[in-house]
Amino acid sequence: MSLRVGLALLKAELDKVWARPILEITVAFMATMAIFMVQPFTEIVDHSKFSIVFQSALAGSVSSTVASLLLPLVIMCGVLMALSFARDYESGLMLSILSVPVSRKMFFAVKFFAVVLPLALLSWILTTFFVGLTFYSSPWLVLQLSFYALPVTFLSLMFCGGIGVLVALLVKRSIPAVLTSLLANFFFWFLTNIDTLSSGGDSYANYLCLTPYKGALVFLNKLLGLAPKAISMTDTLEVTLSAGAFGVLAVFWACVLVVPMFVYFCRRFEICE
């Protein structure tokens, strides 16, 4: 019974969040950003090393496509999450739904995953599509490498959604919540553009690879087996820390806001003003 109610609620939430033209705008935004990474790929290599170079180029293409998709993902996730919570609170829909036998836990989980899951899936589908366009001669390798994009994107979106929920539950008004969430996520995304390798191990910029989105992208690169470009700086954290360490970091960032927000929403949050 509870599962059936949850599924019905999820279906209604998906209909509401991804109503026309939100899905179309998201696809257009993501496709436009990802297409810049789809360049004609031409290489002359030693025939005996061809498979290694090919795999490296494919992994590089997956990494750059995910990195380019991060901006639209972060913007859409922040906006939709803040809007989803704040609008329901503002319009009184949250109060109405929770007055029927729907638990707060289920309500929170449904609202959260109605935004995060489609975005993660969309990101994976577009990554596979655009990478596959260039490297379709090895479809299994494309599927295998682009699959790494799914958990990394999901964990990044968890953090992004956490910011959206935090802002929405604090501000409680649609437009200010959307704008604040947008700015906060944009700030964290901006840090991904700073080169943390060339700064050296003793610089402050060295620690920026531990920030949420930059850490997730480094995690993806390590999963794909991509070596850092500036190999001379071997003392930087991005080089010295292992893939496992960045994986733990990504899980930490994913949970750091979502878990407290979940507990706060279920136990403390006042739905009636």
Add this chain to the structure above:
Amino acid sequence: MRINFTRLGLILVILGAVLLFNVWTTPVMQYFTVQGMPVGPDETFAHGLFMAPVGRGNIVVEEAVLMFDPEVGDLVNVKFAIPVHLVVVSPSDIVLVDETIVTPYTVQVNFDERGEYVVYITNMADESYSIPLSLKFPRNGDVVNREADKFIVSIILTASGLTLFCLGLATTLFVNHKKTGAKTVVMSVETFKITTMS
């Protein structure tokens, strides 16, 4: 999330249009070159060319290079015209070129499929040389080498998207018209009943 024909069509049109724009505006780079390792007499060196289907291009086997130590005691590159045997094999294992040539030599190849084109160069001279290989595309303003497969995919996406979009619109209009028609009939029957009763 309800995905009907109209929405699916619109999404496909968006993807196709973005891809079409990208393919149209990014031709392949015009010049690639690689120095190659020293190849001994009667030895063969194989280069792998990963190519997109971009149309006609020129494979250039450059002049062979020999590291020479002259009397001054410094190493210099000296270029030689040497005989080599050139074989070019397409990704589908079709031999496109198989001839003995003298460097430098240019051969035109039609790159009509995506994948690895293998270029085998056999040194037929008496000494060991490194034989550079280049790939050149025409610089004429009217010749643009674009990726044909992506172009076709973008056209297919756009066309199928437009078809689905129109189909969805037509279905919606038809269903709405039917509903309106049914409502009118029901209303007419009710009006008739009320009129008869009164």
